[in-house]
Amino acid sequence: MEVEGEVELKELCRLEGHTDRVWSLAWNPAAGGDGVPAVLASCSGDKTVRIWRQNLAADSWDCTAVLDETHTRTVRSCAWSPSGRLLATASFDATTAIWENVGDDFECVSTLEGHENEVKSVSWNASGSLLATCSRDKSVWIWEVQSDGSEYDCVSVLQGHTQDVKMVQWHPVSDVLVSVSYDNSIKVWAEDGDIDDWRCVQTLEESSGGHTSTVWALSFNSNGDKMATCSDDLTLKIWDTSGSFQIIDDGHSPWRHICTLSGYHHRTLFSVDWSREGIIATGAADDAIRLFVEDKHSPIDRPSYKMILKKEKAHEMDVNAVRWNPKDPRLLASASDDGSIKIWQCSC
Amino acid sequence: MVSQLINANPVVYEIKDRPARVRQPAEEDEYGADPIDQQEIFDILSTVVVVRRLNHIRDIKDPEHPYTLEELKVVSEDAIDVDDKQSHVRVTFTPTVEHCSMATLIGLSIRVKLMRSLPSRFKVDIRVAPGTHATEDAVNKQLNDKERVAAALENPNLVDMVEGCLSKTYL
Numbered sequence: 001m002e003v004e005g006e007v008e009l010k011e012l013c014r015l016e017g018h019t020d021r022v023w024s025l026a027w028n029p030a031a032g033g034d035g036v037p038a039v040l041a042s043c044s045g046d047k048t049v050r051i052w053r054q055n056l057a058a059d060s061w062d063c064t065a066v067l068d069e070t071h072t073r074t075v076r077s078c079a080w081s082p083s084g085r086l087l088a089t090a091s092f093d094a095t096t097a098i099w100e101n102v103g104d105d106f107e108c109v110s111t112l113e114g115h116e117n118e119v120k121s122v123s124w125n126a127s128g129s130l131l132a133t134c135s136r137d138k139s140v141w142i143w144e145v146q147s148d149g150s151e152y153d154c155v156s157v158l159q160g161h162t163q164d165v166k167m168v169q170w171h172p173v174s175d176v177l178v179s180v181s182y183d184n185s186i187k188v189w190a191e192d193g194d195i196d197d198w199r200c201v202q203t204l205e206e207s208s209g210g211h212t213s214t215v216w217a218l219s220f221n222s223n224g225d226k227m228a229t230c231s232d233d234l235t236l237k238i239w240d241t242s243g244s245f246q247i248i249d250d251g252h253s254p255w256r257h258i259c260t261l262s263g264y265h266h267r268t269l270f271s272v273d274w275s276r277e278g279i280i281a282t283g284a285a286d287d288a289i290r291l292f293v294e295d296k297h298s299p300i301d302r303p304s305y306k307m308i309l310k311k312e313k314a315h316e317m318d319v320n321a322v323r324w325n326p327k328d329p330r331l332l333a334s335a336s337d338d339g340s341i342k343i344w345q346c347s348c
Numbered sequence: 349m350v351s352q353l354i355n356a357n358p359v360v361y362e363i364k365d366r367p368a369r370v371r372q373p374a375e376e377d378e379y380g381a382d383p384i385d386q387q388e389i390f391d392i393l394s395t396v397v398v399v400r401r402l403n404h405i406r407d408i409k410d411p412e413h414p415y416t417l418e419e420l421k422v423v424s425e426d427a428i429d430v431d432d433k434q435s436h437v438r439v440t441f442t443p444t445v446e447h448c449s450m451a452t453l454i455g456l457s458i459r460v461k462l463m464r465s466l467p468s469r470f471k472v473d474i475r476v477a478p479g480t481h482a483t484e485d486a487v488n489k490q491l492n493d494k495e496r497v498a499a500a501l502e503n504p505n506l507v508d509m510v511e512g513c514l515s516k517t518y519l
Contacts, residue, residue: 021498045498073502076495092499118499136499166495182493214493232493267471285471285494317468318494337494338468 007291007309007348009332015052015341017063020045022335024077025323030084033327040323040333041087042341043075049089049099051106052341061343070097070108077121077167082128086149090119096133098149109150114141114157121167125175130155132177134165140179140189142198156198160187167217172224176201176245180215186229188255190245201245202255209257211237219274226258228280230269236261236282236292238305264290264307275324275332279346280305283319283334288312291346308348315340359444360419363394383432384466390425392465393439394418396457397513420444422454427477435469437462442477451481455491456500457513 022044032038037054040061044050049067073092080087087099087106096112096119116137123132131143131152140158145151163182170177177189177198186204191197204210213232220227225242238261243254267285274280280292291309298304315336325331332344397414417423427440439458443451455474462472474491476484490496500506 074498092502120495136496164496182489182496214489 008346009289009291009309009311009314010345010347011342012345013061013343015042015061015063015343016339017050017066018042018044018046018048018339018341020074021317021320021337021339022341023074023320025321025333025335025341026078026080026087027323027325027333028080028084029082029326030080031327032325032331038325038327038331039084040341040343041078041080042335043078043089044339045074047071047073047075047091049075049078049087064104065106067099067106067108070111071095073118076119079122079124081124081149082126086128088122088124088131090122090133092118094119094135096122096131098152100149110152112143112152112154114154115139118164120165121169123168123170123177125170125177126172130170130175132168132170132179134168134179136164138162138164138181140165140168140177140187142177142189158189158198158200160200160203161185166215169218169220171241172220172222174224174244178218178227180218180229182214184211184213184215184231184233186210186215186218186239188245202253204239204255204257208253209237209260211235214268216268216270217272219272219280221274221278222276226274227255228272228274230272230282232268234262234265234267234269236264236269236272236280238303258302259304261292261305261307264310270318271321273322273324276326276329279308279324279329281322281324281332283314283322285318287315287317287319287336289314289319289322289332289334289344311344314344315342359421360415361421363416363418384430384437384470385432386425386428386430389428389430389437389439389462389466390423393423393428393458393461396423396454396461397515417441417454417458423458435467436471436473437466438473438475440475440477442480446480446482451476451487452490453506453509453513455487456497456506457510459491459497460501460510461514 024043026041028039040052042050051065052061053064055062071091075089075091077090089097094115098110099106100109115135118136121134134140138161142156143152144155161181165179165181168179179187187200188202190201192199211231211233215231218229227239227241229237238258240258241255265284269284271283282290289311292305295304295306315338317337321335323333330346334342396417423441429438475488
């Protein structure tokens with residue numbers, strides 16, 4: 001996108017309610033825009049999930065539901081199904097819960113068990129037919145969603161990472177899954193028709209321009225031809241993910257490193273999110289939020305990125321999550337160790 | 349639970365006399381603008397104990413020997429870097445022996461102690477002194493991964509061990 005003039009991140013609202021650090025956020029993809037209130041889910045070390053709804057008349061945000069008494073330990077991450085009807089929550093209690101949203105109520109319709117210990121992340125594929133989870137037990141599980149979303153069959157247990165897996169995220173268009181880990185690597189998984197199972201089709205590690213410490217998070221741009229990853233090595237990396245995995249052949253490297261943004265962050269980057277308009281936001285352990293865009297003067301075959309804003313002291317403590325609203329691409333939510341969530345308006 | 353005795357006879361150092369700090373009334377106010385320095389951090393950490401669980405038969409009557417981090421010179425004042433303005437603390441600790449299986453527990457206890465004692469604005473990095481532990485990088489990585497630390501602190505057995513290190517009952 002083109003950025004003209006001063007870029008600003010204005011704090012619209014501070015949402016209080018969690019009694020421990022807030023780990024993760026998810027915007028309901030079916031809500032918001034055109035006079036419809038936006039809906040945000042947040043999860044925390046206080047073992048609960050909170051649902052927040054925009055109050056358009058009062059220009060505020062109301063907590064409409066608290067999902068508790070299901071998870072017995074930290075809820076580390078949450079994700080809405082593409083239809084916005086189901087919310088999946090991953091917990092340190094080794095389970096993933098599926099909640100069905102009926103009106104203002106949320107009912108736990110299924111609990112996915114199988115991981116040996118902490119589940120750290122959960123992600124729905126683009127059609128909502130598959131769910132992926134990952135854990136400190138080093139494995140990534142793929143679940144097939146049955147009928148109405150109340151039954152889940154594990155279709156594959158993927159081993160390959162040598163340490164705990166921090167996050168899983170499906171590609172926004174195709175059924176390709178990415179996992180990032182404490183073992184510093186990024187793994188790409190796809191279904192192999194020949195063996196009728198999923199397998200690792202590419203590993204992006206230090207030798208392929210990858211990270212040198214824990215990879216905490218990843219985000220695709222809207223059409224999925226680029227991916228950003230962020231790490232404890234204090235860098236943000238951009239990858240070309242336009243290559244296809246239709247011909248699966250060992251030694252074939254369809255995805256490649258484009259560039260590394262270093263020198264901007266001085267403490268661990270925990271979260272990255274790519275807006276529909278092309279703004280990359282990061283949340284880090286230095287309490288700041290930064291925004292990056294592709295430099296339009298850089299060559300098309302060798303794009304480079306520049307920082308357009310650094311919001312110091314965005315929170316009082318580490319920023320654990322940053323998420324752009326899918327409907328209103330200038331609306332950003334952030335979550336922190338300070339127990340609060342903030343809603344920001346980006347203007348540029 | 350750590351049942352293996354790694355270092356049965358650790359060197360115990362004499363505790364140096366330190367001048368008592370003159371506390372201004374303002375210092376009692378936790379929101380006061382009292383700067384936090386090296387000595388303050390050291391005072392916080394010096395009472396953390398390493399509870400040694402011995403499984404040698406001859407020690408069975410006396411299964412636990414608590415020593416403070418100061419007595420074992422695991423933490424010294426020189427190994428603490430404080431930048432109060434930048435709200436940053438770095439503690440470098442020295443495990444008693446190279447293969448000390450207690451290193452992670454010691455590091456975790458240091459982290460919890462500082463988490464409870466310092467204002468939340470502080471960023472704390474904890475490291476094993478270079479060349480003093482066989483799996484230095486692995487220990488450092490684990491101690492500075494806040495997700496792993498958060499998960500560990502939800503584990504009742506581990507919390508008991510940390511509380512053991514932080515309890516002052518041995519005095």
